[in-house]
Amino acid sequence: MRKRFIDKLNGFSPLSAEETAALADATSNSRKVAVRTDLIREGDRPGPVFVILDGWACRYKILPNGTRQVLAYLMPGDCCDLHIGLLAEMDHSIMAITPAVVVTVERLAMDAILDRHRGIAKAMYVAQLVDEGTMRAWITSMGRRTSVERVAHLMCELYLRARNIGLISGPDLALPLSQLLLADSLGMTPVHLNRVLKVLRASGAMVIARGTLQIKDPYKLIQIAGFDDNYLHRRLRQAA
Amino acid sequence: MRKRFIDKLNGFSPLSAEETAALADATSNSRKVAVRTDLIREGDRPGPVFVILDGWACRYKILPNGTRQVLAYLMPGDCCDLHIGLLAEMDHSIMAITPAVVVTVERLAMDAILDRHRGIAKAMYVAQLVDEGTMRAWITSMGRRTSVERVAHLMCELYLRARNIGLISGPDLALPLSQLLLADSLGMTPVHLNRVLKVLRASGAMVIARGTLQIKDPYKLIQIAGFDDNYLHRRLRQAA
DNA sequence: CGCTGGATTGACTCGGATCAAGTCGAGTGG
């Protein structure tokens, strides 16, 4: 299960055998987390860095008026911000949206790893840059894409990310996201999201049903979304 | 002019005299940039890290359909991502929106500084976390705030950031942002933005006129925006 | 077998986009 995290980092910047071993060592102590548990809440003082080994989680904020905005999805291999411990308090919460397996790495241990293993540090910096790129893509979606484009774009992203970490190989992805959650990610109401899904289904591009995303026509979906995968930064600078 | 950058970092994590000197040294070689010049474009291979010493800039993306989304504003003291050099290409562009003074720090020089001066590294990591928090706040705004709230929220943010770096002291802020630019930041049309500004003016909370933001009633503005400054992380963990 | 939470659909309303005309102000050149 740790494999996914190590593989993901290795994909960003090649790791030595020693570094792989160090990572495996640091992430050996995992724990299970129940669905809908907050890993950390807005206002909390950040503790150790954690890494999702299995299951999905999301970052989110609750507004004064009670509405919720989902800010990002965390899939196996993703981790929360490296230097989170420098902050006095969290500006958002993180919640498990499936039963999940999580490992926590103490701040000092994390610092030691980053210091000692430059390859790991480099890979994790890239991972962070990708997360930032993803946030920018979300801002762009919310600001300048129609609701149909927005949904298509998110599905392209989630599909590619899942594929990049080897979660899937075929055209289908197990999506443990309720329409309510998706609506809260995309800045729309559940009712409207449902209608958008119907449009996409009718277009023949994709279907979401019974917790599974089926991409029927990848080319069409990408075209609808105006999707460009550059922000996921898979092709990396060679001579870095 | 370099002072602003150093002061900002110092506010995030106290710097030693030696560190201050190292920063001053690294940022001594500045250049002027004309309005509306791109500092770097989407698709470019990232070069050195750069820091805005004077003037304003913005990150933005242009979509296939020609529309633009502004992703962030950079004010004096702000810098682009530290580890940007690890990526193969930029996923967005950065443009000067006023005549600006910019300093570029070569990647190796930057790495050396981060290695040698932990205080600088820490302060810059915090700065990056703040930028991420800001992006999350933007996502939240776009997704779950009305247009009036959104405008008010952005103005609170810009005002506080300007104040935090000592750009202003009174209730007024010189805002070099056209309505078109603001509209492209907030995911609305210039026409609608204009009407929203009128509403805010009528409410007595704030006025934007002739390139100046005047906050007439701070309490009311914050209330309209539902603004919480926690994401700017000014109160930092003491024992960090 | 009925309960419950998510998904789906319909009817109506409204915020914000679009289209179209101005207006204002700063520069520029006659």
Add this chain to the structure above:
DNA sequence: CCACTCGACTTGATCCGAGTCAATCCAGCG
């Protein structure tokens, strides 16, 4: 000094995408 121009700001009229409210539908499950 004034007319001309150009870009940015304003305002009005109309339309449409998305929100709201409300009623089912449906599947999993205690």
